[in-house]
Amino acid sequence: MKTNISLLPYHTFGAKVNADFFTTFSNKEELTTILDQKPNDQNFIILGGGSNILFTKDFHGLIIKNEISGFEVISEDDHHITLKIGAGENWHDTVMQTVEKGWQGIENLALIPGTVGASPIQNIGAYGVEVKDVIQKVEFYHFDKKETFEYSNQECAFGYRNSIFKNELKGKIAVLSITIQLNKNWNFNTSYGAIEDEIENQGIENLTPLDLANVIIKIRESKLPDPNEIGNCGSFFKNPVLPKEDALKIIEKHPDAPHYIVGEEAIKIPAGWLIQTAGWKGKSLGNVGTYPKQALVLVNNGGATGEEAWALALQIQKDVKSQFGISIEPEVNIL
Numbered sequence: 365m366k367t368n369i370s371l372l373p374y375h376t377f378g379a380k381v382n383a384d385f386f387t388t389f390s391n392k393e394e395l396t397t398i399l400d401q402k403p404n405d406q407n408f409i410i411l412g413g414g415s416n417i418l419f420t421k422d423f424h425g426l427i428i429k430n431e432i433s434g435f436e437v438i439s440e441d442d443h444h445i446t447l448k449i450g451a452g453e454n455w456h457d458t459v460m461q462t463v464e465k466g467w468q469g470i471e472n473l474a475l476i477p478g479t480v481g482a483s484p485i486q487n488i489g490a491y492g493v494e495v496k497d498v499i500q501k502v503e504f505y506h507f508d509k510k511e512t513f514e515y516s517n518q519e520c521a522f523g524y525r526n527s528i529f530k531n532e533l534k535g536k537i538a539v540l541s542i543t544i545q546l547n548k549n550w551n552f553n554t555s556y557g558a559i560e561d562e563i564e565n566q567g568i569e570n571l572t573p574l575d576l577a578n579v580i581i582k583i584r585e586s587k588l589p590d591p592n593e594i595g596n597c598g599s600f601f602k603n604p605v606l607p608k609e610d611a612l613k614i615i616e617k618h619p620d621a622p623h624y625i626v627g628e629e630a631i632k633i634p635a636g637w638l639i640q641t642a643g644w645k646g647k648s649l650g651n652v653g654t655y656p657k658q659a660l661v662l663v664n665n666g667g668a669t670g671e672e673a674w675a676l677a678l679q680i681q682k683d684v685k686s687q688f689g690i691s692i693e694p695e696v697n698i699l
């Protein structure tokens with residue numbers, strides 16, 4: 365167990381914050397020992413790669429970093445392969461391992477930072493694919509019940525950047541592994557963003573899972589800041605899904621507003637467009653700003669504190685609310 369440790373290497377925003385206590389676990393037994401030995405009233409969190417967390421201040425408690433490894437083939441036939449993956453594995457490395465073997469299903473989720481164990485928490489998604497599309501089971505340890513559970517896809521209650529782990533089970537469990545099913549017969553989703561154009565630019569004719577992952581990587585690298593170079597925690601806000609009537613009023617006033625139909629009665633408007641239209645694209649407040657190429661990403665321009673980032677986020681929320689009447693909610697976990 366380490367004490368008074370800097371969290372700089374353990375999260376992607378790059379805020380200079382410390383934690384009172386820090387430890388790691390590589391299997392369930394190590395986790396239960398840590399939990400049994402810690403004082404009952406001690407605050408704690410399970411940490412993955414720290415890419416969806418903003419530490420606004422020092423963390424007074426225990427950080428328990430998940431380092432469970434494992435990549436196991438559970439079953440296989442001519443059409444599918446089922447894999448059980450340890451929660452501490454790096455998500456992007458896992459994607460690359462699968463596409464290199466020619467298994468299709470998570471190639472659109474390449475280059476998303478963080479761990480496998482965090483992927484079901486907010487049901488990570490990009491370019492028309494969400495991790496819920498491949499998840500069969502999520503294995504987790506429940507702190508109060510002191511038991512391990514295995515939830516089916518349905519029991520995880522996945523939604524847009526949402527799951528049971530962000531609601532009823534928030535802060536009550538540690539994900540230990542996920543089981544996913546991938547395809548040997550390929551069925552790609554290339555309908556989003558600039559994917560088709562990039563495939564054409566690269567002159568790819570017989571698309572493979574590896575090709576598509578590389579296309580996604582190229583597009584993401586051109587649009588999003590690399591956290592190793594510019595501190596950030598990805599999309600800061602969720603895209604609001606509005607009642608159809610409210611969205612139509614905005615679209616009438618701003619005919620250029622991008623929007624996506626969600627079922628019969630709802631329309632999603634990109635939070636990035638709302639922030640940009642509210643005048644915040646590429647602007648800064650103190651040492652934090654919005655990324656010039658994507659206003660949805662708040663970036664650390666150097667030496668920013670988490671408190672400064674949160675102050676900017678609140679100001680953006682306020683301006684979007686006053687201009688559009690819409691409350692945009694953070695996607696990032698604020699601590």
Ligand SMILES: Cc1cc2nc3c(=O)[nH]c(=O)nc-3n(C[C@H](O)[C@H](O)[C@H](O)COP(=O)(O)OP(=O)(O)OC[C@H]3O[C@@H](n4cnc5c(N)ncnc54)[C@H](O)[C@@H]3O)c2cc1C
Nearest residue numbers: 412413414415416477478479481482488489538539597598
């Ligand atoms: C540049 C950049 C791009 C991004 N792009 C995307 C994107 O395209 N799509 C997308 O969906 N997200 C994206 N994100 C957000 C982020 O990568 C994902 O949310 C990722 O799943 C977070 O993983 P992590 O291991 O870093 O989680 P952390 O930030 O460490 O934790 C996030 C939350 O999950 C909890 N948690 C973590 N691991 C466990 C566990 N094993 N058991 C229980 N709780 C746990 C933590 O307590 C915390 O509440 C991006 C982030 C960055 C920085």
